[in-house]
Amino acid sequence: MALSKMIKQIEIKSDGDVFHELIRHKPHNISSISPDKIQGCDLHEGEWGTVGFVIVWKYTHECVAKDIIEAIDEEKKSVTLNVIEGDLKELYKTFLSTVHVDKHGVNNLVTWTFEYEKLNEDVPDPDTLMDFSVNLTKDIETHHLQAPKADVH
Template structure:
């Protein structure tokens, strides 16, 4: 096992890529409305919603515990529906020297695909890869999709 890790996955959703990205970048604080059991809140600590350099604090439930992580928005690309968050402090720093979340929502003929990439450096070799964090990202994406599709005519 190495100290550096990278996990990625795709989540097929029914919502449009632009709507999903808008919620995940400019209206992050509404994610807790879509995924109430997983995300307890997202607070803007510095800057503006969806702007590079802004700092947000995610309050979430992971591995059976309420947790919080402070992250900086490192990159936002509206054209490609992507956003990158980098951990600066919080619960993730107990196991990781660095942790980066990259999300891109790719439009398809029907719906979209949310592509997640988690990149991290573990504090030591005995820490397992963060498959549970990747699964949390997948579950949140599905919750957001269901929230965005509420009341739509699609089956």
């Protein structure tokens, strides 16, 4: 099967830097922001926020994904995760997801990119996973917009 690509962009009003930092350094906090989607995120190997750290996600309906962080680009505000074990490996030979934040003043653009190779032609495209990622992004945005601002003196 050939490598396929799926891209979706979401405009957010919350701080793009905060969004990137959450994905890069504190993905374990996402379960408290969106507990109906992410039940846990555990560090399996390495150090949070560094290339090569391995995390285990527990998400909707007791599904599990073990990802290794393939790349982090601070300038472009992107993080690339490679699924190395878990439920997605039953459907896809390879599955990379990249989350990238473009900062544009008040509004920011979050781009999710999936690059994947299906195990066979009967495997569906990951549309539901993309919808999940978009909805997770909206949950994170809502959380950040509702969070009290730090008092700066």
